[in-house]
Amino acid sequence: MPSLPKTLTAAMADTVEQVEAAIDVLLPKADLMEARLFDAMRYGCLGGGKRLRPFLVMESARMFGVAPACALRTAAAVEFIHCYSLIHDDLPAMDDSPLRRGRKTVHLQFDEATAILAGDALLTAAFEVLADPETHEDPQVRCRLVAALSRAAGARGMVGGQMLDLIAESTPFDIGAITRLQRMKTGDIIAFSAAAGAILGKASPAHLHALQAYAHDLGLAFQIADDLLDVEGTEDETGKAVGRDVAAGKATFVSILGVDRAKAQARRLADQAAGHLDIFGSRADMLKEVARFVVERRS
Structure with missing residues (x-):
């Protein structure tokens, strides 16, 4: 992995620590018959x-002076959605992946039925957390968070993108279709994460739009980098199996653009994403660093 600016390295590490502590509290160990779940x-x-998505929540919230506890609950909810999607994505009916984050996938560590239920439970837990008054005292803000994350995660967002991903295994996709697929599957949750701080902070429409535009380009840059890692990365670097898209004959940004053009496009998108944040001045410097990080990462 490339060397990150010390400030970004420390901030991301701090977010990982905080989010994992929050998850530990929100998902306590249970002494029940269903403890396996x-x-x-x-x-x-x-x-x-x-924890990139939680980091985007925390950083955007910081820009608008949102209470850290409120931001952290929202960040944990986003991570619940992300982790549920990974659990289901790894199932034999989907990608049939044996490895995730350097460990056995959930369906191999437990069993397929338990993995499905764990994903279902995480999905619903996310909205339980957002709807709780502890997340924000204003019920209208909580409703906006629930509505926005529902759209990003549902049939017109992440789940619809996953359906397109399955179709792409047997149907030729052009660059427009690939872009739409990845915007839905990956980009929409990233867009919510970046916008969540503005929602929590009751920011102006102009500020909300700037963060959404940033996240749109960031999400595409992130996915191109993922496609490149699937071609150029190793299992040790990524913590998951690589080369699966090529083996499946699936169209990706790399298969259509080629490695060099894909890298150039990812860099252009990262620069474009950072440019959307100029409206915030130095307050957005950390988010600009994130845009550069996503196209240079090795995991």
Whole structure:
């Protein structure tokens, strides 16, 4: 992994620590007959990871003076959604992946049925957290968070993108279709994460729009980098199996653009994403660093 600016390195590490502590509290160990379900939920959420989406929530919230406790609950809810999607994505009916974040996937550590239920439980837990008054005292803000995350995670967002990803295994996709697929599957949750701080902070429409535009380009840059890692990365670097898209004959940004053009496009998108944040001045410097980080990462 490339060397990160010390401030970004420290900030991301701090977010990982805070989010994992919050998840540990929100998903307590259960002394119940169904304890296996809670164990699988915790295994799927507490197995490492960059916590990029929670970091975007925390940083955008900081820009608008949001109470850290409110931001942290929202960040944990986003991570619940992300981890549920990974658990289901790894299932034999989907990608049939044996490894995630350097460990056995949930369905191999437990079993397929438990993995499905763990994903279901994490999905619903996310909205339980957002709807709780502890997340924000204003019920309208909580409703906006629930509505926005529902759209980002549902049939017109992440889940619809996953459906397109399955179709892409047997249907030729052009660059426009690939872009739409990745915007839905990956970009929409990233966009929510970046906008969540503005929602919590009751920011102006102009500020909310700037963060959404930033996240749109960031999400595409992130996915191109992921496609490049699938071609150029190793299992040790990424913590998951690589080369699966090529083996499946699936169209990706790299298969259509080629490695060099894909790298150039990722850099352009990162620069464009950072440019959307100029409206915030130096307050957005950390988010600008994130845009550069996502295209240089090795995991």
